[in-house]
Amino acid sequence: MEPIFALDIGTRMVMGLVMTKNEEQGYEILASAQTEHRQRAMYDGQVHDVDEVARAVAKVKALLEQKLDFPLKQVAVAAAGRALKTEVAVAEHKGLLPVRWERENVLALEIEAVHQALRQLQSSTGDDLQSYHCVGYNPIARWNEGEEIANLIGQRGRVAKVSVIATFLPRTVVDGLVAVLGRVDLEMTSLTLEPIAAGQAAIPPNMRRHNLALVDVGAGTADIALTRSGSFFAYGMVPMAGDEVTEEICKHFLLDFKVGEKVKREILKKKQLSFTDFLGAKVVVDQSEVLELIQSVVGKLAENISKEIIKLNDGVPHAIILIGGGSLTPLLCELLAETLGIPQNRVGIQVRDRLGGIHGEKSLKGPETITPIGIGIAALEGNGLQYYTVSVNGTPVPIFALQLTTVAEALLAAGIQPRSFFGKPGSALTFEWNGEMQVIKGTLGSSAELLVNGKPGKLDQSLTAGDEIIFIPGEQGKDAQISVKDILPVQNPKWIFWNGEQERYTPQVFVNNKLVLETDHILDGNKISYVANDDLSNLLKQKGYNHQENEEVEISINGETRMFHLHHEVLVNGNTAEGNIIIKDGDYIEVRKVQLTIGDLKLKPNPITFYINGKEMEYPTQETIITSQGRPVQEDELLIDGMDLRVVGYKQMPIFSDLLPYVKFSDEVPPGSTLTLIVNGQPAEFTTVLRPGDRLTATWN
Structure with missing residues (x-):
């Protein structure tokens, strides 16, 4: 097995070991070196002065290379255990229609859950989303349509959900270590956590x-x-x-x-x-x-x-x-x-001498050697976080893999949002068509374009060190967009004659009660009414007439308001149209308003009422006289809305003598008697002009 360069960068001291594994004897330390920082360059395990820490690492590296007589290019290091963060998060996808969940869709959903875990971590720590490296995650539960399921791949549904547990390390910790190693031409190949490394060496299984x-x-x-x-x-x-x-x-x-x-x-x-x-x-x-x-x-x-x-x-x-x-x-x-x-x-200090299976470099005896030995063991056993670099759109991205790393995890490490893996569907368009709700769907979004080393790749494709990824985000689907002509029923225009003028009879569309053109676009929430070019009723509606309703005029007659209905007579090809009929190409349509005249009202004046000697009497009308605002009107004049008519039965009011024939006196009139006339309690003459309702008294005295 190839030797491992294990490096423990501590707050006070930097210690390096070169170790190898022997299946029979255990682990052997080939060489060791250590040095102290010249000044305080580390605080609480965090690199604060990169150059000063790099100076100490360079010194240790040079000492080891001198002892071993071969160059050191790769190194295993440890990060402070307190830096490890773990979060559990959930991601859910809802679609308008059921779809089949393929591996790519499920992986994108898992990465979205990891991103949600990162957001939760940001919320709890106050850091931004780019402050942590995801060093691994595992799905812990999956749901399809609300039912927990072992595997989503191949399932069909509208709603899918996954729960993951994700592990993170602060970028400041890792980037500080990477920066130091880069100063001395070392590549980090394995990263473990200090307490894990120390535990592997100090406490046997x-x-x-x-x-x-x-x-x-x-x-x-x-x-x-x-x-x-x-x-x-x-x-x-x-x-x-x-x-x-x-x-x-x-x-x-x-x-x-x-x-x-x-x-x-x-x-x-x-x-x-x-x-x-x-x-x-x-x-x-x-x-x-x-x-x-x-x-x-x-x-x-x-x-x-x-x-x-x-x-x-x-x-x-x-x-x-x-x-x-x-x-x-x-x-x-x-x-x-x-x-x-x-x-x-029961409280003791663990030292190198009591570690079993560790050989070589007998001078290493103190408790400060335990952690670097543990770092070497973790790297030799493959228990550390494997670290390497890939390129995403030309930018180097550090990758930690607790498991085989995929393209999706590299994109997440590069800060690319999971939502850009697949373009969202375009927004639907909802509108009302003659009282019925209609929905037009947007187009589906396109998947992101992935190239790995110049060839088409997939989100679940495994990566190796140095791989180059080109990522072009998925495009969002186009929002639903239609014009009026796109939803009109197929109806051929007709040429008709309207009140003697030839014109084109086409359908009409109203949006929110406003007439629009066929080329106008429909917007979300529009209320659309459609008037076809098929029958007489729709033609009259387009022209502003209602074949079924009559027009009303309001007339005042002697101060009393009355309503009169006017109607239209519709002629189709010279014949009166009865009810609604189909309009054909070339039809002649004529609309006549049938109006009322003064004579149609058959107005009659009311008699004048008087009270004579306590008895009511009606003075008969002599003729019918009709005026409007003081102007005499003829019976053949048309009624006009708002007309104020006055109807009387005489040209002038009667005088007292005109009513004497209607007075009943006693049969005998005493000789020498005189006729006394009174109107409304006041003395009157034969020529006194009367008014309707006057009270008259005529007696012989």
Whole structure:
């Protein structure tokens, strides 16, 4: 098996190993090298100064190449375990009509669910969608038409849904590592997570049945991994570690960080410690004084680690295994045992010497060697995330594969939206046609065009390093678009004669009660009414007549409003049309309005009523006189809407003497009597002009 270059880029130190696997003897370390960062270039496992970290990596690489006498081009590395994010998400597709779900459709739906998981992650973290690498996903459930089903491929339905669990790593973590490696001409081929790598080396598989806590105490963080029932089941992190202790020493004695780090490492080696502070003064202190100084900080670190372990484990584990350079921090083992309430012999530091099956480089002995050894084991066993680069539309895209990577996953990693894999159908057009709802469908969208290395590809096609993908998004279907002529029934135009004029008789279309042309487009929601060119009723409707209804005129007669109906007489080819008839090419149609005259009303005046000597009498009319607004009208005049007519039976009002013949006196008139005339209680003469309703009195006195 080819040797593996395993590189552990820590907050304080960079360590590299070149390992190989021997089926009989286990793993062999061919060479090792390590160096410290000249200055603080890493914080909490995150690259902050690319050039400074690259300098340290270059030094380690050069030392290894010198020992091995062959160049190193590829490398396996680890990312901080706390960076791993997992989300469960669902995606659903609804169509207007049932379709058969093929593999490409199902894969596109799964990728949409992964994208939804990415959006959920963005919502919970506040990062943008491009802040994470998807390092793998697995479908966990599928539904067709609401029913859970084992496999969607080949099924037919209108609604499909999938649920996936997706795993992500922050791009800042990965891109920082890639940037550092690129500076020194190294290609990352495998990426594992630090707690997973450390666990593979520190805890053998047969010990993972026990409930153990592995704590990788570094400079900036303490990563935690828990085992139970044969596997690691939980990971966590405490954002403090060995640097906290160093900083406490530096603050108390006013030391440079490097000097403080040296003092911390010598605490348990010497009874008296001597060093020079930042101002140049020589300082000599007892070991006990420094231990007392750092006890509170180490106690806080132990307390935070214990709380995180109990939270993740839901209780105290059987034992605690410490690795990493920070595990050598004085008092840490004792204070952890005390805080967790377990025997002190249940908290220990794992070292290289106790690892079985690891050979070579006997000088590597400390707990800081565990993680780089684990990185090498993960790469040799193929347990790391396989990493390589492909090209999408000319842009390099890093790919991590927990499983065989497909074109669809590469497009997702390139930030291409899953919705562009397949063009959406165009919008439908809905309108009302003579009171009935009609729907015109848009065209179907086209699938995206895919080329892999210049040849047609598929979304589920597997990729290898260096593959070149050209992606042309699927085009959306065209929205439904029709004009009036597209929906008109087939009816030939006719030539007719209308009231003596020849004209073309064609159908008419009204949109929202407005006449439109055949070339006009129909819009969504239009209400369309269609008037055909077939019969007399539709012809009259087009001309603004209603064959079945009469026109009304309103006339006032002596102050009383009355309605009169006018009708039209329709002649077809000279004959009066009875009811609705079919109109044929060449027909002559004439419409005559049959109107009423004054004489048609047969108006008669009403008699005038008077009261004579207490009795009602009607004065007979002499003739019929009709006027309109003071103008005499003749019986042959036509009625006009709004006409105000006055009808009377006399030319002038009668006088008192005209009514005397209608007065009944007693038979005998006393001699010498005189006739007394009274109108409405007032004395009157024979010539007094009367008004309708007057009360008259005529007596002999």
